[in-house]
Amino acid sequence: MVRPRPGGGWRSVRPYRMSPIATRAGRREKGDVVRIDLARLVGLRHWLHAHPEISRHETATADHLRRFLQEHARPDRILGLAGAGFAAVYDGVAPGRTVMIRCELDALPIQEANDDLPHRSLSDGISHKCGHDGHMTILAGLAQTLAERPATGRVVLMFQPDEETGSGARECCSHESFARIRPDHVFALHNLPGFPEGQVICRAGAFSSQVKYAAIRLTGREAHSAQPETGASPSFALAELMLKARDIQAYHNRPDSYALCVPVFSQMGVQASGICPARGEVHVTLRAPDGPTVEAMWADLTAFARTTAGQYGLDAVFETREEFAATANGRDSFEMIRQAAAGLGLEFNHMERPFRWGEDFGEFTSRHEGAMFGLGAGLGQARPAQSGL
Numbered sequence: 001m002v003r004p005r006p007g008g009g010w011r012s013v014r015p016y017r018m019s020p021i022a023t024r025a026g027r028r029e030k031g032d033v034v035r036i037d038l039a040r041l042v043g044l045r046h047w048l049h050a051h052p053e054i055s056r057h058e059t060a061t062a063d064h065l066r067r068f069l070q071e072h073a074r075p076d077r078i079l080g081l082a083g084a085g086f087a088a089v090y091d092g093v094a095p096g097r098t099v100m101i102r103c104e105l106d107a108l109p110i111q112e113a114n115d116d117l118p119h120r121s122l123s124d125g126i127s128h129k130c131g132h133d134g135h136m137t138i139l140a141g142l143a144q145t146l147a148e149r150p151a152t153g154r155v156v157l158m159f160q161p162d163e164e165t166g167s168g169a170r171e172c173c174s175h176e177s178f179a180r181i182r183p184d185h186v187f188a189l190h191n192l193p194g195f196p197e198g199q200v201i202c203r204a205g206a207f208s209s210q211v212k213y214a215a216i217r218l219t220g221r222e223a224h225s226a227q228p229e230t231g232a233s234p235s236f237a238l239a240e241l242m243l244k245a246r247d248i249q250a251y252h253n254r255p256d257s258y259a260l261c262v263p264v265f266s267q268m269g270v271q272a273s274g275i276c277p278a279r280g281e282v283h284v285t286l287r288a289p290d291g292p293t294v295e296a297m298w299a300d301l302t303a304f305a306r307t308t309a310g311q312y313g314l315d316a317v318f319e320t321r322e323e324f325a326a327t328a329n330g331r332d333s334f335e336m337i338r339q340a341a342a343g344l345g346l347e348f349n350h351m352e353r354p355f356r357w358g359e360d361f362g363e364f365t366s367r368h369e370g371a372m373f374g375l376g377a378g379l380g381q382a383r384p385a386q387s388g389l
């Protein structure tokens with residue numbers, strides 16, 4: 001929520017009125033200000049951008065952030081979570097509710113193209129194309145304000161691994177240390193290029209999609225292509241499956257919602273004129289605002305695959321490779337975000353439809369009251385490809 005100023009430097013911001021800040025000695029007076037070391041945060045963000053790490057390998061990122069927090073934001077304790085993940089805990093002066101705010105540690109396996117950027121990625125083929133370096137820095141800035149302690153309750157800042165694979169949130173939720181957090185509210189944000197800078201984008205209910213990325217593998221019997229009738233090739237079954245995906249999407253799509261059943265990869269045989277292949281596979285990505293629609297599409301597709309495989313004498317095997325739970329924003333948490341935006345004088349975009357991309361924050365909102373919002377990164381910024389989602 002803090003915008004960099006040219007040249008950095010100290011900037012004073014007023015604490016949001018629903019989250020009063022208190023010192024250990026007692027509550028701050030209304031109108032007091034919290035100081036954020038913006039220059040240090042800009043330096044942190046540049047370091048994170050220059051040192052990206054892909055999912056399941058974010059150890060240097062996590063180590064750097066732990067050191068930053070311990071030196072500049074003094075958490076009461078740090079809890080280790082799944083993989084490189086951890087949570088910084090700030091106890092309030094008086095008992096109260098626990099609010100957890102999450103950011104993501106991982107980058108994407110994409111080459112950085114910004115050759116003129118002084119802090120461009122130093123890792124070949126890896127870069128922070130989803131903006132998670134910015135999310136981590138925002139939480140580090142929030143940590144600086146929390147170093148003076150919340151007035152009540154607890155604030156937990158979660159630095160989550162493996163978001164891009166859809167597995168990090170799920171594994172953090174099942175980690176033994178997560179039971180010690182017991183959040184009453186969970187929040188997260190995602191930067192949104194293509195939206196006005198500083199605009200808050202949110203809605204109650206579905207915010208981002210349920211996504212399933214799955215493979216269908218067919219196995220038959222190899223033959224010479226001069227005598228294909230002596231083998232069992234997956235070629236026509238694969239073709240029928242890909243066309244069926246279009247029918248399934250049309251059947252489940254709704255005027256007031258959406259359903260997507262998209263073939264994204266296929267492979268069959270070898271590049272040799274004489275070999276009629278025995279194996280082939282097609283991968284699909286299924287998306288909808290809710291889990292049941294995605295599961296209904298997958299059930300239709302797998303039923304068709306089984307029937308078709310039988311007709312062509314093939315075995316069919318199914319594998320779910322990635323899964324993102326739909327992020328469902330709770331009404332109370334949505335209202336808190338809307339009031340926070342109003343309190344800070346930020347433009348609020350009450351979006352009509354959920355985003356089609358997936359985000360594993362849905363693992364948290366399926367277990368706890370909470371909400372996610374978008375933060376506009378500027379109209380001049382290209383809309384994200386949301387690779388990996």
Ligand SMILES: [Zn+2]
Pocket residue numbers: 104130131132190
């Ligand atoms: Zn992201």
